[in-house]
Amino acid sequence: MAEVKIGVLGCSGRMGQAVLRAVAERQDAAIAGGVARSLIGQDVGEVAGLPRHGVVVTNDAEALFRASDAVIDFTLPQATGGYANLAASTGTAYVVGTTGLGEAEQAAVDEAARFVPVVQAANFSLGVNLLAALVREAARVLDEDFDIEIAEMHHRHKLDAPSGTALLLGRAAAAGRGVNLEDVSDRGRDGHTGERVPGHIGFAALRGGDVAGDHTVMFAGPEERIELTHKAGNRMIFARGAVKAALWAVGKDAGKYGMAQVLGLD
Numbered sequence: 001m002a003e004v005k006i007g008v009l010g011c012s013g014r015m016g017q018a019v020l021r022a023v024a025e026r027q028d029a030a031i032a033g034g035v036a037r038s039l040i041g042q043d044v045g046e047v048a049g050l051p052r053h054g055v056v057v058t059n060d061a062e063a064l065f066r067a068s069d070a071v072i073d074f075t076l077p078q079a080t081g082g083y084a085n086l087a088a089s090t091g092t093a094y095v096v097g098t099t100g101l102g103e104a105e106q107a108a109v110d111e112a113a114r115f116v117p118v119v120q121a122a123n124f125s126l127g128v129n130l131l132a133a134l135v136r137e138a139a140r141v142l143d144e145d146f147d148i149e150i151a152e153m154h155h156r157h158k159l160d161a162p163s164g165t166a167l168l169l170g171r172a173a174a175a176g177r178g179v180n181l182e183d184v185s186d187r188g189r190d191g192h193t194g195e196r197v198p199g200h201i202g203f204a205a206l207r208g209g210d211v212a213g214d215h216t217v218m219f220a221g222p223e224e225r226i227e228l229t230h231k232a233g234n235r236m237i238f239a240r241g242a243v244k245a246a247l248w249a250v251g252k253d254a255g256k257y258g259m260a261q262v263l264g265l266d
């Protein structure tokens with residue numbers, strides 16, 4: 001079987017290392033190389049606790065794109081815009097896991113999708129993508145008598161809040177209700193907030209310890225409450241999903257795809 005060559009952006013980070021391990025688990029994929037801001041010059045295998053691979057971590061992203069069939073990005077929002085441009089200019093399939101993108105960075109990702117297949121997901125796990133489908137259905141069935149609140153918890157190093165996954169679940173709930181999340185979201189309450197607005201979707205972000213990612217969507221109605229929860233045991237679930245997305249994307253037409261399509265949930 002021909003191995004698909006996968007490049008890893010942010011390979012020294014928590015997710016990048018997990019992606020290196022997830023690629024190494026597979027027979028049909030191989031590590032093309034890794035780019036990061038730290039551990040430059042170290043063997044990419046050793047960075048992830050694997051045997052030596054014979055390729056070192058560099059800061060040459062363009063060379064990585066040229067050496068890869070698909071590139072997976074778990075870095076920082078500021079980096080992702082430039083990498084999206086490189087995906088387009090080198091004609092390389094691109095998988096974006098970085099969350100917290102600003103408008104300009106998101107526009108660069110969307111623009112790249114005009115030229116190459118791009119899979120973007122705030123969460124690459126099977127469980128969360130299934131949860132999103134369940135949330136959408138619950139929101140469709142339950143009217144505004146049921147207040148929707150989304151609580152998430154992540155490790156103390158996480159930089160953005162609410163998590164990209166919480167927003168993904170919020171968008172699923174809003175879609176179930178036929179509204180735009182931007183019009184109804186309450187992002188953090190503090191002080192004299194006044195009463196809850198009917199139909200709004202609330203977010204609460206907890207940070208601490210080494211939690212890989214917990215999300216609960218509550219539908220709080222009169223005298224009853226439904227809670228749908230996903231708990232990530234380990235970030236390998238995201239890494240394996242991102243690698244699956246990369247293999248799926250190679251050879252696809254240019255366009256923007258989501259994890260629901262990769263998993264056949266759409």
Ligand code: NAD
Nearest residue numbers: 010012013014015036037038075079097099122123124238
């Ligand atoms: P981290 O801080 O552990 O790692 C970030 C990595 O990016 C490091 O290797 C760093 O050297 C590198 N980096 C920083 N700037 C760079 C640049 N300009 N070019 C190349 N590399 C650069 O962070 P993390 O916990 O691995 O998370 C990374 C991102 O992935 C975050 O946005 C996080 O929210 C997101 N994430 C997404 C999912 C998902 O399923 N989509 C899951 C977990 C985390």
